[in-house]
Amino acid sequence: MKKFLAVILSLVMALSLVACGGGSKTSAPTTSSGEKVIRIGVFEPQTGENGGGGIQEVYGIRYANKVYNTINIGGEDYKVELYEVDNKSDKTEAVNAAQKLIAGKVSVVLGSYGSGVSIAAGEYFKEAKIPAIGCSCTNPQVTNGNEYYFRTCFLDPFQGTVMSSYCKNHGYSKVAVITQLGDDYSEGLGNFFVKACEQNGIEVVAQEKFQTNEQDFKAILTNIKGKEPQFIFAPSSIATAPLILSQARELGIECQIGGGDTWENGTIIDNAHGAAEGMVVTTFYEANPATATGEEAMFLKGNGMGDTATGFSDYLVKVENQPAVIPAVSALGYDAYLAAFKAMQEAQSTNGEDIREALTHLAFTGVTGDISFNADGDANKNAAYVKEVKDGKFEFKEIVKID
Amino acid sequence: MNVTQFFQHSLTGISVGGCYALIAIGYTLVYGILRLINFAHGDIFMVAGYFMIFSFAVLPFPIAILVTLVLTTLLGIGIEKVAYAPLRNAPRMSVMISAIGVSYLLQNLATYLFTAIPQPYPEIPGLKLRIQIGEISTSFVTLITPIITILFVAVLLYLVNKTKIGMAMRAVSRDYEAASLMGIKLNKTISFTFAIGSFLAAVGSILYFTDRSTVFPYSGSLPGLKCFVAAVFGGIGSIPGALVGGFFIGICETIIKAIGLSTFSDAFTFIVLILMLLIKPTGLFGEKNIDKV
Numbered sequence: 084m085k086k087f088l089a090v091i092l093s094l095v096m097a098l099s100l101v102a103c104g105g106g107s108k109t110s111a112p113t114t115s116s117g118e119k120v121i122r123i124g125v126f127e128p129q130t131g132e133n134g135g136g137g138i139q140e141v142y143g144i145r146y147a148n149k150v151y152n153t154i155n156i157g158g159e160d161y162k163v164e165l166y167e168v169d170n171k172s173d174k175t176e177a178v179n180a181a182q183k184l185i186a187g188k189v190s191v192v193l194g195s196y197g198s199g200v201s202i203a204a205g206e207y208f209k210e211a212k213i214p215a216i217g218c219s220c221t222n223p224q225v226t227n228g229n230e231y232y233f234r235t236c237f238l239d240p241f242q243g244t245v246m247s248s249y250c251k252n253h254g255y256s257k258v259a260v261i262t263q264l265g266d267d268y269s270e271g272l273g274n275f276f277v278k279a280c281e282q283n284g285i286e287v288v289a290q291e292k293f294q295t296n297e298q299d300f301k302a303i304l305t306n307i308k309g310k311e312p313q314f315i316f317a318p319s320s321i322a323t324a325p326l327i328l329s330q331a332r333e334l335g336i337e338c339q340i341g342g343g344d345t346w347e348n349g350t351i352i353d354n355a356h357g358a359a360e361g362m363v364v365t366t367f368y369e370a371n372p373a374t375a376t377g378e379e380a381m382f383l384k385g386n387g388m389g390d391t392a393t394g395f396s397d398y399l400v401k402v403e404n405q406p407a408v409i410p411a412v413s414a415l416g417y418d419a420y421l422a423a424f425k426a427m428q429e430a431q432s433t434n435g436e437d438i439r440e441a442l443t444h445l446a447f448t449g450v451t452g453d454i455s456f457n458a459d460g461d462a463n464k465n466a467a468y469v470k471e472v473k474d475g476k477f478e479f480k481e482i483v484k485i486d
Numbered sequence: 487m488n489v490t491q492f493f494q495h496s497l498t499g500i501s502v503g504g505c506y507a508l509i510a511i512g513y514t515l516v517y518g519i520l521r522l523i524n525f526a527h528g529d530i531f532m533v534a535g536y537f538m539i540f541s542f543a544v545l546p547f548p549i550a551i552l553v554t555l556v557l558t559t560l561l562g563i564g565i566e567k568v569a570y571a572p573l574r575n576a577p578r579m580s581v582m583i584s585a586i587g588v589s590y591l592l593q594n595l596a597t598y599l600f601t602a603i604p605q606p607y608p609e610i611p612g613l614k615l616r617i618q619i620g621e622i623s624t625s626f627v628t629l630i631t632p633i634i635t636i637l638f639v640a641v642l643l644y645l646v647n648k649t650k651i652g653m654a655m656r657a658v659s660r661d662y663e664a665a666s667l668m669g670i671k672l673n674k675t676i677s678f679t680f681a682i683g684s685f686l687a688a689v690g691s692i693l694y695f696t697d698r699s700t701v702f703p704y705s706g707s708l709p710g711l712k713c714f715v716a717a718v719f720g721g722i723g724s725i726p727g728a729l730v731g732g733f734f735i736g737i738c739e740t741i742i743k744a745i746g747l748s749t750f751s752d753a754f755t756f757i758v759l760i761l762m763l764l765i766k767p768t769g770l771f772g773e774k775n776i777d778k779v
Contacts, residue, residue, distance in 0.1 A: 130597050130602050131704075132704075134601070135602050138602075264748065292748050292749065294748060294751060294752050297748075298705070299498070299698075299739070299740070301494075301495075303744075305494045309488070309491055322700065325699050325700055326700065329699050332616075333623065333625045334623050334624075354606040354607075354700045356606070356699055
């Protein structure tokens with residue numbers, strides 16, 4: 084009887100393997116109804132360390148896909164389909180995810196949240212001649228030497244420089260930096276902040292580092308407290324931020340604490356239980372429905388159709404079951420999709436090389452402002468929004484411009 | 487490093503160590519009885535965090551704490567019944583692999599149900615109170631963590647050494663076949679052990695997460711590993727060993743970070759594990775055990 088069972092079981096397993104093999108075969112880009120389809124790959128972390136931020140970018144992309152869902156190329160209508168893969172915030176998984184996208188015959192790739200995974204996958208997209216458009220990956224290395232990688236946001240050096248200018252504008256003369264070891268984003272921002280501070284004549288009294296997934300910052304914060312800085316710059320992940328904030332306040336550190344764009348996230352305020360009050364962040368986007376025009380107005384107020392009828396924040400609540408607050412990365416995700424869409428329209432082609440060519444001279448006004456790409460593939464931007472937490476909400480503080 | 491900083495660091499280290507000790511006891515108890523390293527223990531700790539978040543949302547806090555403790559205890563017993571009990575007579579390796587499976591199941595289930603976005607841990611009234619002693623600033627929870635830890639360990643030691651069920655636990659850990667021949671109910675005793683381990687993990691989770699204010703699906707994995715090291719360091723199977731090991735790892739980690747070597751803090755923990763296994767595999771307080779051939 085046992086032997087019989089074993090035979091049956093092994094048969095089932097063998098059959099399931101066959102089934103798997105059949106499933107992974109990539110279908111030709113047409114739907115069952117014969118409609119022509121263009122696939123856009125969504126290369127984002129939906130789990131792992133950056134899963135929280137990655138999914139917010141995906142929301143923006145999904146929304147854009149609902150607004151712009153058909154494209155006319157060479158007189159034929161194509162349906163634009165999203166092909167989402169999860170890169171799990173992990174550099175090894177990112178390569179697997181990239182290969183899955185390439186095998187899935189996507190025309191363009193959008194993403195990723197987190198620079199490390201984008202750098203890891205960049206070479207693969209380049210080899211496959213598929214242009215990729217990053218939304219919020221701010222490390223210079225993402226686009227550097229890779230003519231197939233573009234991005235809709237500003238760069239790390241820029242954010243570090245902006246924060247340093249902010250410190251200068253507010254008369255801070257002693258600052259401290261906390262960065263995450265081995266994390267391209269965190270160390271990148273930190274390094275450029277330190278460099279800019281040296282130029283601005285601001286003394287960096289402490290530079291502390293911590294390990295990924297660290298939960299106890301009291302030891303390094305105690306050291307920082309002894310140096311009495313007026314400002315602490317701690318660019319790091321959403322998971323880390325509330326820990327640094329609340330543990331700093333517990334130790335009696337009263338100075339202002341600032342982070343990069345990742346910190347602009349409502350969950351930090353909830354999780355820090357009041358310790359987030361007064362913290363500042365640099366950010367890509369600030370929703371302002373009163374003055375919104377063009378694409379931004381459409382993004383905020385909707386286009387009157389289906390799920391996108393009443394704007395993105397309603398979409399977040401109704402379709403994705405999220406709070407109504409619009410994260411900046413969602414706006415960038417929307418713009419990245421738009422860039423891909425417009426480039427395909429301009430190129431009148433679904434071929435990766437043609438789309439890349441179109442992207443290099445594309446210029447349009449997206450949700451986050453005017454977008455065009457420079458020779459490196461980076462968006463041309465010269466200003467960042469600084470926001471401060473007041474009464475448990477992010478409030479626009481000032482625009483810091485760099486010459 | 488001045489005197490104030492020294493005391494501040496010591497306080498941090500002792501408090502972290504207290505939490506580690508509470509979790510490490512869970513590893514030690516289960517190992518003592520089943521000779522099983524319960525890899526899912528760190529994740530039970532994490533799930534206890536989510537239990538607290540959800541029960542706090544609908545119940546007043548004293549009841550929420552109680553509900554958390556009870557649910558976590560039941561979870562521990564349930565895991566044993568479902569994933570370990572059917573493998574009672576299987577090779578030890580199978581049970582261990584089953585434990586790793588449970589660990590991944592809990593992590594991924596939490597990611598699926600609650601997403602990877604860190605969830606705010608509720609603030610239990612009074613625990614987060616800031617206390618200023620001279621130059622040292624700390625919170626109430628940091629101060630009481632080591633006290634609660636030592637209190638629970640004392641109760642546990644009494645339970646194991648002086649009560650009937652404790653005697654049964656010791657007997658099962660010696661030789662479970664002989665113990666069951668003597669009329670000790672094997673399954674009941676093992677369930678009881680898992681109940682205590684999970685209960686202490688829940689207590690540890692309340693103290694730990696109150697101080698760190700967020701829970702996410704992977705927040706149990708690293709503390710879990712470190713506490714496993716603590717248990718091995720103290721001598722796996724020994725309750726005072728787990729206590730000493732927990733405090734040792736917590737304090738050393740804080741010192742290493744304090745002198746600016748954060749890079750090596752995790753590496754240190756695992757070097758301790760390797761060294762201990764090389765030099766004294768039975769740990770500080772572990773009993774030498776000669777296997778019958």
